[in-house]
Amino acid sequence: MSHAVATELVRSRRLLTGYFAGLGVVMAVWGARMPAVQKTAGLSTAELALVLLAAALGMVAGLQTGGRLAHPARLPALLTGGAISLAVCLAALGACRSLDTLLVVAFVFGAAHGVLDVAVNAAAVRCQNAHGRPIMAGLHASYSLGALAGAAVAAATAHTSHTVLFAGVSATATAAACATAQRTRCVATPGLEPVHTPGTPRPDERGGLSRPRLWLLGALAAATLLGEGAAADWAAIHLHNLDATATVSAAAFALYSAAMAVGRLAGDRLTTRFGAPAVVRTGAALAALGLATGLAGSTIAFALLGWTAFGLGLSVTIPSLITAAGAGGPRAVATVAVTGYVGLLAGPALIGGLATLTALPIALLLPALLAAAVAALSHKALETLAP
DSSP: HOOOOHHHHHHHHHHHHHHHHHHHHHHHHHHTHHHHHHHHHHHOHHHHHHHHHHHHHHHHHHHHHHHHHHGGGGGGHHHHHHHHHHHHHHHHHOOOOOOHHHHHHHHHHHHHHHHHHHHHHHHHHHHHHHHHHHHHHHHHHHHHHHHHHHHHHHTTTSSOOOHHHHHHHHHHHHHHHHHHHHHGGGOTTTOOOOOOOOOOOOOOOEEEESSHHHHHHHHHHHHHHHHHHHHHHHHHHHHTTTOOOOOOOOHHHHHHHHHHHHEEEEEEEEHHHOOOOOOOEEEEEEHHHHHHHHHHHHHHHHHHHHHHHHHHHHHHHHHHHHHHHHHGGGGHHHHHHHHHHHHHHHHHHHHHHHHHOOOHHHHHHHHHHHHHHHHHHHHHHHHGOOO
16 A cells, blocks of 8 residues: 555545544434423423424435445535535524424435435445554544543533523534545545455455345344434433433433443454354344343333443444445445434434333333344344454
């Protein structure tokens, strides 16, 4: 690898680390201050579920659009444009005071999220292929660290208007995206050709994954991301319903994010040593048991421990699934990502609907059951990633 290509590769990885982290900050601030949004607009649980559904539908549209446009030459524009759009929508969400306006803005917010998510993951796969070794868990760890930072900011500003918080985060994110706009060209550098090293799936431009295995990867991604969406949108409300203070409620997602970050920081090393199937299976089982225990305890302490175990257990699943999809080429990665994010976006709204019919703790058993399913099926889906 030439010095010029190596330099561009380092720049690309650093830039993507920043984008993953920024996306985590925005989504954590939005999720952690959800109770304030609900209270300010006077929303019932069912109406809040509708807002989340609007965001889900917007993201599906954004994922589809981003998937069609995610050619290497277009990645810089998608990254910058998606980041600025997402930030502006966050500020607009803070200014909404009615269900109607929230539904419209949430849809656009979701669409911007979808476009940015496809772009950053497509660029991450390309960057990992060029490195020739696992780096995906580390890149996703920056998302978790960003989410932790965002949740910490939300907790520290719990007594500040969410409108002010959303506007401040929006201005910061917009400025960062504009400042790095020229640097995003590094993710489209033609010299970053994929290389192969033992222990990683060999890229197959023919799309070598069988259709059943491709859809299994997508189904496991949907199950996992439904759990991540549940943590982002319902963890704070779960603690709030247990009479936790606003600060403790926001801290639930902070603990979840911290645990996920720790797991992802160690994920590349664990995967290299034990193989993705074993790491994902063990982690998913921990997630299922931890969340179920936290929900059954009906106390603030048990709930916090449950969300922490849930984050740690799910930490390596998505990076491993995306890596496995990479064996089928870019289209396979896009298929798994789009299918997975249907779970992320539709899941929170589904949980809201179940909570309306039953109770929130019962509805939150759904992601625990899905984590158990991931533990049972992950070996078959990830068999090519065994050491």
